[in-house]
Amino acid sequence: MLTSQRKQLILEKLGAEGQVLSRELSLHFDVSEDTIRRDLRELAAEGRLQRVHGGALPSSTAIAPFAERKALKIDSKKSVARKGAQLISSGQVVIVDGGTTTSELLTFLPQDLRITVVTHSPGIALGLVDHPCIEVILIGGRLYKHSIVTVGAAAIEGIGNIHADLFFMGVTGIHPEAGLTTGDYEEACIKRAFSGRAAETIVLASPEKINTASSFVIGDLSLINTVVVESDTDKAWMKAVREKGVSVITTADPDNE
Structure with missing residues (x-):
């Protein structure tokens, strides 16, 4: 699976469930937790989610100017x-x-x-x-x-x-x-x-x-x-x-x- 595809699936899972956990994502996609943490880090840098301890939450759009x-x-x-x-x-x-x-x-x-x-x-x-x-x-x-x-x-x-x-x-x-x-x-x-x-x-x-x-x-x-x-x-x-x-x-x- 391409990284971009995995990221999109992570966002879809986040939207459906309201939160994601790094360990569960690692098992779900059969990749290391380091790989998942990198995905979450890059998505957070794009403003697509908010990283928290152990995973991520949806990022608020209410922080715009x-x-x-x-x-x-x-x-x-x-x-x-x-x-x-x-x-x-x-x-x-x-x-x-x-x-x-x-x-x-x-x-x-x-x-x-x-x-x-x-x-x-x-x-x-x-x-x-x-x-x-x-x-x-x-x-x-x-x-x-x-x-x-x-x-x-x-x-x-x-x-x-x-x-x-x-x-x-x-x-x-x-x-x-x-x-x-x-x-x-x-x-x-x-x-x-x-x-x-x-x-x-x-x-x-x-x-x-x-x-x-x-x-x-x-x-x-x-x-x-x-x-x-x-x-x-x-x-x-x-x-x-x-x-x-x-x-x-x-x-x-x-x-x-």
């Missing part, structure tokens, strides 16, 4: 954002992470909703400028231009002065075993810090993030309380997430009025 991500799965993002907005109550302090899905969340906040929003995203802050009842606290720091959010020591210090009710965490991958991941080390640190200052952490998960992984770990699923997904999300995935103690809300669930 902000402008590209904004047009990705836009209807799905709007759908989960609308459902997420229903989890917010008047009087709360709500941390809103940077990201394209959390940006959509803003469009579903009622004009009479009185909350305080804390964010390290200048875009999120500007998106709330014209909202009549929402106070905005913008966390400062070094601007990470890829995601248009602030990071670094100053941001961590500012986060330490907050007690929030909710945190809407942005992720690039959410996987029952690999946990919550993102494409930048400093962003992962910021997300962990925000989660530690909120009573409840929520992930709005559009389809490209589900069952995928990126290079930097935010934490395992115990870090979050709730994930909001589309109603046609894989049932086995939802079951696996619920077994980790996370509440799964779908867009088909009754509205919280």
